[in-house]
Amino acid sequence: MKAIAEVTPAAADPAPGQEWRPPTYWPFVVPALVVVLAVIVFPWVFTIWMSLNEWKVGSPTTFVGFANYVRMPNDPRFVEAVGHTLLYTALSVLLPLILGTFAAVVFHAKFPGRGFLRGVFIMPMMATPVAIALVWTMMFHPQLGVLNYLLSLVGLPPQLWVFHPGTVIPSLVLVETWQWTPLVMLIVLGGLAAIPTEPYESAQIDGASVWQVFRYITLPLITPFLFIAGMIRMIDAVKSFDIIFAITQGGPGSASETINLYLYSVAFIYYDLGYGSAIAVIFFLLIVAMAALMLHLRQRTMWTEIGSGA
Amino acid sequence: MKNHLISRRSVLAGTAAAGALSLTGFPARAAEPQWKKYAGTKLEVILAKGPRGDNFQKNIKEFTELTGIQVESEQIPEQQQRQKAVIELASGKPSFDVVHVSYHVQKRQFEKAGWLADISGYMKDPNLTAPDLVESDFSAGGLQYAKNDKGQMHSLPWSVDYFILYYNKELFQKKGVAVPKTFDEMVAAAEKLTDAKEGTFGFVGRGLRNANMTLWTNFFLNAGGEFLDAKGGILTDGPEAIEATKLYQTLLTKVAPPGVAGFNWMESMASFTQGRSAMWIDGVGWAPPLEDPAASRIVGKVGYTVVPKGSKGQYSATYGDGIGIAAASKNKEAAYLLCQWAVSKKQGARLLQAGGGVPFRNSILNDPEIQSGVKMPKEWLQSVIDSAKISKLGLPVIIPVAEFRDLVGAALTSTLSGADPATELKKAHEQFRPILERSEKA
Numbered sequence: 151m152k153a154i155a156e157v158t159p160a161a162a163d164p165a166p167g168q169e170w171r172p173p174t175y176w177p178f179v180v181p182a183l184v185v186v187l188a189v190i191v192f193p194w195v196f197t198i199w200m201s202l203n204e205w206k207v208g209s210p211t212t213f214v215g216f217a218n219y220v221r222m223p224n225d226p227r228f229v230e231a232v233g234h235t236l237l238y239t240a241l242s243v244l245l246p247l248i249l250g251t252f253a254a255v256v257f258h259a260k261f262p263g264r265g266f267l268r269g270v271f272i273m274p275m276m277a278t279p280v281a282i283a284l285v286w287t288m289m290f291h292p293q294l295g296v297l298n299y300l301l302s303l304v305g306l307p308p309q310l311w312v313f314h315p316g317t318v319i320p321s322l323v324l325v326e327t328w329q330w331t332p333l334v335m336l337i338v339l340g341g342l343a344a345i346p347t348e349p350y351e352s353a354q355i356d357g358a359s360v361w362q363v364f365r366y367i368t369l370p371l372i373t374p375f376l377f378i379a380g381m382i383r384m385i386d387a388v389k390s391f392d393i394i395f396a397i398t399q400g401g402p403g404s405a406s407e408t409i410n411l412y413l414y415s416v417a418f419i420y421y422d423l424g425y426g427s428a429i430a431v432i433f434f435l436l437i438v439a440m441a442a443l444m445l446h447l448r449q450r451t452m453w454t455e456i457g458s459g460a
Numbered sequence: 461m462k463n464h465l466i467s468r469r470s471v472l473a474g475t476a477a478a479g480a481l482s483l484t485g486f487p488a489r490a491a492e493p494q495w496k497k498y499a500g501t502k503l504e505v506i507l508a509k510g511p512r513g514d515n516f517q518k519n520i521k522e523f524t525e526l527t528g529i530q531v532e533s534e535q536i537p538e539q540q541q542r543q544k545a546v547i548e549l550a551s552g553k554p555s556f557d558v559v560h561v562s563y564h565v566q567k568r569q570f571e572k573a574g575w576l577a578d579i580s581g582y583m584k585d586p587n588l589t590a591p592d593l594v595e596s597d598f599s600a601g602g603l604q605y606a607k608n609d610k611g612q613m614h615s616l617p618w619s620v621d622y623f624i625l626y627y628n629k630e631l632f633q634k635k636g637v638a639v640p641k642t643f644d645e646m647v648a649a650a651e652k653l654t655d656a657k658e659g660t661f662g663f664v665g666r667g668l669r670n671a672n673m674t675l676w677t678n679f680f681l682n683a684g685g686e687f688l689d690a691k692g693g694i695l696t697d698g699p700e701a702i703e704a705t706k707l708y709q710t711l712l713t714k715v716a717p718p719g720v721a722g723f724n725w726m727e728s729m730a731s732f733t734q735g736r737s738a739m740w741i742d743g744v745g746w747a748p749p750l751e752d753p754a755a756s757r758i759v760g761k762v763g764y765t766v767v768p769k770g771s772k773g774q775y776s777a778t779y780g781d782g783i784g785i786a787a788a789s790k791n792k793e794a795a796y797l798l799c800q801w802a803v804s805k806k807q808g809a810r811l812l813q814a815g816g817g818v819p820f821r822n823s824i825l826n827d828p829e830i831q832s833g834v835k836m837p838k839e840w841l842q843s844v845i846d847s848a849k850i851s852k853l854g855l856p857v858i859i860p861v862a863e864f865r866d867l868v869g870a871a872l873t874s875t876l877s878g879a880d881p882a883t884e885l886k887k888a889h890e891q892f893r894p895i896l897e898r899s900e901k902a
Contacts, residue, residue, distance in 0.1 A: 206899070207550040208573035208859075226891065291727075292719035293659060293736060313719030315877055401669045402721035403873035404866075418543050419862045421550075 201428035207421035218428035227404060227412060228429065232436075235388060235408040238319055239440075242326040242387040243380055249327065250334025250379065251372070255364065257335065258342045272332040279329070283396030286325045287312070290397070312398050315405035322406060325393055330386070334379045341375030342368070377448040384444060388437055409433050494587045498794035499528025504556040505798070507533055508541040511745065511816025512560070512619050512781065516802055519810070523801045529794050542566065549575040549786060557789040558798055561615055563605035564779040564855045565862065572859060576614040576784040582796045583613060592823065593800055601778050601851045602820030615784030616803045619817035621743045622776045622847035623678050623854065626750065627763040631660065631738040642769045643682065643707055646739065650715035653738040662715035664737035667876055668724045669869040670862070672708075675741055676872055677854045678777045679704035682770025687856035694856065694896055696868055697882075697889040703771065705872060705881035712876050721876040733758060741767060743779070744844055747836045748815040764843040766850065776847035777854030780820065809833070818844050859899040860892075867892045 201218055205211040222228050257268050274282070289295045290311040298308040311321045349367045358366070391410045394400065400407035400415075407415075413433060417426030507513035513535040520531050536544060542562060548554040550573070561570060570576055582588045583595065595603065595613070602617030625646075627639060635653050640646035650662025666672040677685075685700035695701070712720050717731050725742055729749065732740040733756040749755045750762050767776050783802050785795040801807065808819030809827070815836040824830055825845065834841050855861055871884035 207546055208569055208575070293717050293731065294734070308718070310719050313722035315721075315874075398722060399668070399670075401873065402667070402876070403669050403870040415862075415866065419539075419866075420860060421546060 197427045197430055200423055201425075201431050203424045205422075205424035205427075207423065211424070214424070218425045219432070221425060222428065222432065227407070228409075230404060231407050231409045231412040234319065234406060235410070235436075238323060238326075238390065238394075238406075238408055239384060239387045241320065241323040242330070242390070243383045245323060245327040246331045246334045246383055247376060247380055249331045251338050251376065253331060253335040254338035254342055255368065258339060272336065274329045275332045277329070279392040280396050282325065282329060283393045287397050290321060312406070313402060315402050318398060318402065318406045322394055322397060325397070326387065326390065329393075330383060334383065337375050337379040337382075338372055341372040345371045374448065377444060381441060381444040381448075384440055385437060388440065409436070493590055493797070493800075495527045495797065497587070498791070498797065500530075501791050501794040502530045502532065503558060503791060503795055503798055505531060505533035505558040505560075506541060506545060506556045507535045507560045508538045508562065508781070509535040510538070511748075511811065511814065515807060515811050515814070515816060519807065523798060526801070527794075527797055529797065531798060538562070549573070549788075552788060554786045554788055557786055557791050557795040559784055559786060560618070561782045561784050562779075563617075563782055564853070567605055568857050568861070569859045570784075571608045571614065575787055577787045577789065577792050577795075578612045578614060579616070579785065579796055579799075580612045582793070588793060588796055589800065590804070592805065593803075597823050598820045599822060599848060599851065601853060602780065602782075604853065605780055606782055615782040616799045617780060617782045617820035618803050619811060620778060620780040620820050620848075620851070621745060622778055622818065622844065622851060623674065623741055623767055624744050624776065624843045624847055625765050625767055626732060626740045626742065626746070627765070628732070628735060628738045628758055628761060629763045630758070630761045631735070632763070637738075639763065639765060640739075640768050643679070643771075646768050647707070647710060647715070650711060650739060654715045659717075659736055661717045661731075661737045663711045663739045663741075664716055664720065664723070664728045664731045665712065665741050666724055666728060667712055667716075667721040667873060669873045670865040671724045671869070672872050673865040673869045674743070674777065674779065674854060676704060676708050676868075678741060678767050678775070679707045679770065681775040681777055681852050681854070682767070682773055683707075684770075684772025688858070692858075692896075692900060694858075694864070694889065694892060696892075697885045700772070701885050702882050705875055705885060708872055709875040709881060721873050744840075744847065745815070745817055747840045751815075751836060762837070764837065764840040766843055766846045775850050775852040778847075778851040779854050815840070818848075858896060860895050863895050864892055867895075 202213060202215060203211045204214045204217070253271065257264060257271070289297050290313070292298060292308060292310050292313055295311070297311065301308060310317060312318045345368070349371075350363065353363050353367055389410055390408065391414070394406055394408060394411060395414075398406045400411045404412075409429065410433070413426055413429045416422050416429060420426075505516075507516060513533075517533055517535065520533065524530060535541075541560065542565060545554075545556075545559050545561075546566075546569070548556070549559075549570075559576075561567070561576070583593070598606070598617050599620065602620060606613050606615050606617050608614055625640075631653055632639065632649075637649045637652050638645075640649045646663070653660065653662035655661075665675045680696075680701060683700040683703040685698070685704060686695055689695055717723075717737060720728075723731075725746070728737075728740055728742060729746060731737045733750060735757050747762075747764070751759055753759050766774070768774070783799045785792050785799060789795055803819065803821065805821070805824055805827075808821055808824040809830040811817045812819060812824060812830060813833045813835055815834070819825060825848065831841060856864065858864065867888045868885070871879075871888035874884050875881050
């Protein structure tokens, strides 16, 4: 990165011997600039402006400064929603990562029917979340659902799944995991295909076990890919709305209400646009912070790679 | 019938009187409105999806034939329709002239924002209003919903939703249980009817946050509860609320199917139509699916009756919808004709006869000819008529109805996993009070 940073200003300077001419390209920038301003910058500035106002649909607006932000830590529903979001995100990043890596290792091996099975495996990813949610809702049904029937076959007691506050988040994560494990698998499969075969051959000669090969060769080499997959999953999971909304609407009570769902309620059901905007701003900052953290970690793994390579 | 016979003399006298009245500027009441006056006008309508919307769209051609007014209407799922209506009305330039209003959620909000046109004047104008459409024909609850605090009509009450008790006659007979008349009897009956091994339960009802409020208020009202005090403060942490919540908790944890905390009307209905639950308290409009052999296993076995009596009274929690005109509409008179048609005797009769809703108009509900055409069981109709006599608004008339339902509803749901009713209600109350105060101040 440092090298690039040094090169860039040098390239921008006029080459020696050439006259400086006023840039003539700016009219070409205008259309893009207008679009960016209208579609990205304006909505953001407007959201921040709204968040500084008491703005309820149907009532006049008044400027209240940071009152909406002060309200948040004192709003138990918001605080709970943050907790739910973090738990939901952590679980629905970790589980697909673990299972996806495992699936990728399995599908990387050559066996008959591999292509077909890979195709089958990635099907959940192609389905519409709301349709999936409706199917899972039926499967979760404590009396009529198939999941409790399956449990009864192996002698386990029936569960309440999404109908109990204690099990609702893990149950939703189950759906999320089922749907997005294939994505992680695809990314990791790409990584596995790029790994050279030599380390494996020497490991075989050294008599390494399957676990050792995975732990000391495969895993370090696919770590950068895992970070990519993890980041995509994290951004997706933290914003997850459709599956939760369609299955539980944040219930029972507010046991599965994430920030996104609460934000929706505040802005579009309670019509409290000011407070809703403030939550949106904080939510955005949270996502940015999480993504920055992931990027930072990724930089560090790259560094160790280069370090260990040297 | 005798006094309806018309003699030439009475006609002449009547005509002369009418002429004299019109000369003096007084309107003649018996005349039909000038239906054709606004021919060629085009109206836009947004409706909530459901039997009212269906009934409206199915027969709208009749209105166009009658008036020459073109109507474009769309049905949107309830939640989204409410959002769309509010957002467009708040913008000041709604894309529609006529809007379907959910009274129990939107009344106060619409009234305070002044989004709907005042139609009191139209209702007195014989050029616009048919003689049979008079205020006194609407039930008290309907008028309470439609009028603002100054007594002006801002919409026409369309369809009312009473909560009634549905019960499974077969299960009742099998266990030798009588139909409960009080909540105490209901709990006792539900205990007898519950057989967890067989997978049958005594009672089912909404446990899902927000939706559950419409069930709970039946318990609350019958325990003598009132939503608001004289100053408009909310009263949902008092002894009545605690009594209601304890009953709610008992029913939904001891004698209801597992997972009921996540049930809305749909899941409750599924359990009831599968014959897995013996009693269900919900809106009066579910008779058609219960009596539909394609959707129900208990066709012909369903009993219908009023919600049992509580410790302090017997009421049927009432909700309802109406149809109104956007204050910003440029075609208010034409729109008024349309609203009037939507709540007309003919349209109301169709709605009632199909079981898709109950008109607010007594002249429809009490007409023996219309009654005889009702396709639902007689008991159903009787439960409707009886509920009308004990009707009481099922939710407070305030702006933040949605917050109220969410917060108190979440407290109720918490009690289903063991939380203490009094503590939870207190917590919800503390959270809700500032929201209500802020909404009334604005």
